[in-house]
Amino acid sequence: MDSDSLDWIWGDFNNSPNLAEFIEEVEDENYLLFDSNDDDKSDSSSESSFNNDCSLLIGDKRTALELNEIVNDFKNQYDKTLSELDSTTDGELEDGNHKSVDLLYSDALEAIKTNLSNVELEWRNTLYEYTVNEKNVPESYTKTTSIEKLIILYANNFVEQFKIKYPNRRQLVLILLNECGVQKCVCTTIKPSRLVYPNLRDLISYSEFVAKHITYIKLEDPVTVPNKIMSPTTTIEMQTANCFEMAILLVSFLIGCECNAFVVYGYATEIVCNNDLKKVKIDLEEYDPQKSDSKNISEDLDDANSLEPTNDLCSEYVKFLLEEQQNKTVMKDEVKEIDFNDSSDSLFGKRVHAWVIIIPLQIEDENINEVPYFIEPSTGERKEISDENYTGIEAVWNHRNYWVNLQSSGVGCTQYNFTLTNTKCWENFLPDKPQSLRGETLDLKHNENTTFKQLVMPNSWVNVLEVPRNKYHMLYPSGKKVVTYMNAIKEFYADYIMPDGLIEKNTFFTDSEYVNKTFVTEIYKHRIDKLISVETKYTTKENETVEYFRSGRDDFLNSHTFYGACNNIKTKRFVTFFNLRLDSMAELNIDENSFTTTFNDRSDLLFCRKCIFQKTEKNDCHNLNVKRKPTSIVEKYLRDESKHKDQDIATISFNLESNSIYVQYQYGEGQITQSSRLFQKPTMTRNEEFDTKSVIEDIVYPYEGHLNTHEAYIMLQDMIEAEKEALRNVSKLEDDIIKMIEIRCRERIVFKLKIDSLDWDRNHGIRKLLQNEKDKKLALSKRDKAKQIDNSLPYHVIIKRLFTQDKIALNVREKIIQNFTQNTKKRFIRTKKLFITKQFKLQSMVKALETDRFKEVELKNKTLLLCSLLKNELNVLALRMERYNETRIDRYNILASYLNSYPDFKTLSPLKLYF
Structure with a gap:
């Protein structure tokens, strides 16, 4: 296991609470479609940030200050509510009871949903009254030509x-x-x-x-x-x-x-x-x-060297009959549905x-x-x-x-x-x-001798249709759309709305009450880990999960299928890779006690390797990074036409328990048996002579002949070296699997999205993020110098120092869990505070619009745009809080099971998982 494999856990643990909170906040909020205020700053800084937002939209700081004065009329109520929130959340954070934490999240979400519904109703009424007001619409809307x-x-x-x-x-x-x-x-x-x-x-x-x-x-x-x-x-x-x-x-x-x-x-x-x-x-x-x-690949490979499609040998008449039969089946189903509607619908x-x-x-x-x-x-x-x-x-x-x-x-x-x-x-x-x-333009020009002018439809009285960029990026009215079917629920989200990049979620059920899930598909976008979708099949025995990735990962993952626990090396899993690996590995099939690897286009013609491990005790089933002892390795090769079939190896079986190597050669033309050689590895000292009985040959081709003593000795030495090389490859593969599982465990807990540097609407967030990163590094360097802690040291050095401070592993593990749960709660509460801040800003401006305190129409329109932005922000924050609550238990379970499998905490009783 890598020495810094748990740096992502200890990164927050080593930081001070305030700094860790600041880092996490910047990481969580930099992907929003809007600029959010820092919750840790004072009220004055929040007001100045709001002034900047107003001036950015309105274009005049003086007008923005006037708008801010209107907002300040509601500031006393805002400060009172926010102070009450601070006093309640401080005490709730110290409570470690699981039920009370669930109650905290559920109550907060219910309050947010209630506030959001009230705000949306108030905003919709104000928007409608403003839109239909004769003072705010063009003349063509209120008059007829x-x-x-x-x-x-x-x-x-x-x-x-x-x-x-x-x-x-x-x-x-x-x-x-x-x-x-x-x-x-x-x-x-x-x-x-x-x-x-x-x-x-x-x-x-x-x-x-x-x-x-x-x-x-x-x-x-x-x-x-x-x-x-x-x-x-x-x-x-x-x-x-x-x-x-x-x-x-x-x-x-x-x-x-x-x-x-x-x-x-x-x-x-x-x-x-x-x-x-x-x-x-x-x-x-x-x-x-x-x-x-596949569409893009097929277009790229459309050249002279590409394979021609095979001829379709199916008769046109047969195709017609099949299509007719299919249409009849579809029409029967449709008629049943229409008859059902006709009988049940009186209208x-x-x-x-x-x-x-x-x-x-x-x-x-x-x-x-x-x-x-x-x-x-x-x-x-x-x-x-x-x-x-x-x-x-x-x-x-x-x-x-x-x-x-x-x-x-x-x-x-x-x-x-x-x-x-x-x-x-x-x-x-x-x-x-x-x-x-026919889509042609009407010719409104008439000849001079024409005495009758045809009456044509006048031009539209409607203004040019425009969709503001903030609404276009939100895509859905509230950033989310839910479609309910008889057996499924589909949820759609706009890009960058959900903290983990979720854009679509399809859940299928077996009952009409939408309780028993059978299949869930989650589609992601803009993920740094290249994740594009996750499919989960729910069964009575164990759940099957399939993860799909885009190309570009360091481990070249294409798909990852596993059953049951996601971070156990003995979990049954099936992994496919893109054709970019240096070892040409294409597929990897992992069972409880075996690895089966498939290769493509290797120069040595190796296409399959299977390794069987020694069975371990049940107590070690949760230990992630305990490498197991292999008992046998089998390698299979393709046919090399340049060699004779009795010299072209087909299968090599390394039996590490019996200390033997069994070699099988390729089949010859018209043969039903293979030539083979069995090598018994010597256990004698080097001074003793080579035993010719250690090589047993079974040659099918009569003219090939048997090996002489020197040839047998050389071949035995080659097989021993091949066995050592196979063991090294298996050990490296096991290390790669452990590293892959650790990386996926980390990526499931940490939400990170990627923003295109050419994205004009969001690159301002990148600039802000880079500046914040520089500020964080500067703050970290100053704090580390003061505390004389070097965060660049590998993990095993840091953990040794921590164990010198507290030699009890239980205390160290509890600190990790406590830090994780506190950061999760603080992020949720910060989002709630930000929601309340935006809510009061929106309500104050809506009240200002209702009282008609704006005299200029242009200022009204720009204020209306700012209100629309704030309303979108509230929808995004509510969706993020809901997603935080949905994923927090899964993230905790992943971390807990990871710590249960770590060697330093092996002697402790495993952490409890919540479902």
Whole structure:
């Protein structure tokens, strides 16, 4: 074991409490999307930091000071609450009872969630009142132009004629109120726009973004159209929308990226309208982290030297039959679900819904036959027109025109003709030209002899759609989204929100109560240890855990599968490596008493080595770094065509118990047996002669002949040297495994993320981190000189000094555990204090906005942006506290089991693990 293998434990132990707290805080908080204040500083420093944040957003320090004066009106209440928190947490930290600690975390989380819900409700009301206020919105939101009045007049006449002609049809959704109570045409509510972010460039990315960024709310009355629809700008600001508002927002983005998209007004099932996926059962799909890598590799290897794909020998008719059978099975399942919905839903076929349809442009190429398809805004998923969850269509519209469906409505949309220029199937609101449906621009220039000017749809009254960078990075309204299915719960997080880099977590259950877990997938991003996903299968005997990594690790780990305890060398595990190791090791299979190693492309043609160890006592099963004694080693080699088969070694078996070496050679052509030689290692002294009976030969090829005495002696010496080399390789492999387990133990306890140096939105945190690191090193050097402690010494020297101070191993171990638990609690409490600080800042500015103390509109808008930043910060802090509470027991168990396996604490009773 390395001498500094436990430096990560003793690093905090050697530091003073205040300095350790400062180091941990900087390490935890430097990956936030916002600049946080240091909790250890005084109130004045916190205020100055807040002034800097305000001036950074507002651009004027004088205005920032004015805003800070408003905030100070609530400072007395803030100081009182914070002092009460300090007095309570100091006493709680000294309590070592496990139940009381759990109660501390649970009560703190409940209080934080309650405060957060109250703050969100207060902020949402203030934001809505501010958004719909006539003083804060553009003139186009509150007034109608002459062309808009003409369109409204024309639309009312069109609706009345439609009522007379089709009295049994529903009222058309053509003119609705906006957020300011002004009548607007739904076509002018669409604002074609594109966002500036490079990740948003096509239909799929925009569909997923809208589904993630906006919280879906169902209609108050499921069978009627709402009489008021918010503009896309207000939808982005509020981040909540019904189906019509989400569809309009998505179509605005899709038209902006040159897609022929339309808003659909029609009917859907209860599952779609309520976005209730609890009746949907999803399949258990294991995460494959190499899908994207395999695509890139296949593109890179597409050259003349690459292997040609094998011919597909399957008949086209057989493929057709298999596909038809599969479609029948799928249709049966879908029909069962639809029948279930029809019988259980009294409003089936009457629930109003809005979604998006993409009508592909006309292409002259006969080989390309694209059909229209739907996009569900609430999920961002593509749906085919044959999807029976969509039961009918009343009308469609875009930013240029409005079309009413004249086709008979049945169950489903498969029978519809989506050629909007067909007047027998669709009734257009304005006179339409065919080129407007092909994505071309309308030609508004007319000849001089033209006596009639065609009425066209006016430009949109909505401002250009913009998403602030802080909201874009948060991705979800609160940084988190939870989707509940019949048999699973999926959790999504924005990048850098969770302290361990978690971005997605899928949990599958066996029951509808979501109690018994069967499979959990956790996907990570921006991890320094290159971890990208962890899969855990829960069974009655032992849990199976699979870890996947990106390339770039020092140990070249690709995947790591283990059963049961993660830090026991005797735990059954299976490890794969990238093809970058110098020893060409590809796979490693570890059982209780054996190692099996697989190699690729070695020059000596070795492809497998298996080592069996001597069985140890049960008391040593938890000892991580006790190296075991091998009893036998077996090495297997590939065929070397340059050698004769009776000279080409296939298998070498080193039996260390019987002190023999058994060599088997490759099979010859037409042979069913192998030639072999058994070497009995000598136990005599060097002065005695070589015993020819120590070599037993079994040569199948009759012309090869047996070895003479000199040849047998030389070969025996070679086999003895090969055995020594095999023992060295096994010992080195065991050291590598122990080191790998220790490193993974450390990486599971310590959360470290990596920020790209080219990330413009977060590199300011890197600069701050580097400066803090320099300050820490300077502070550490001064303290070490004062205490005359050299932290650069290896671990075994430090631990010897500690044992000279306190020779009782129990006391040393208790100090480690106590320091770990205190640091964990302090980090949680610091986050809670920071939450309260941000909460009071946000509430004070919201109160200031409500009292109308801001006279300038620009200052109001910038203050609103600052409030939005603070609200995002509160969501992030709440999620971090929740994650700290979820992982603290697992991190403690990993540390405790690690200390149980350490030799210096072997004589002590093992630490108790909590589950």
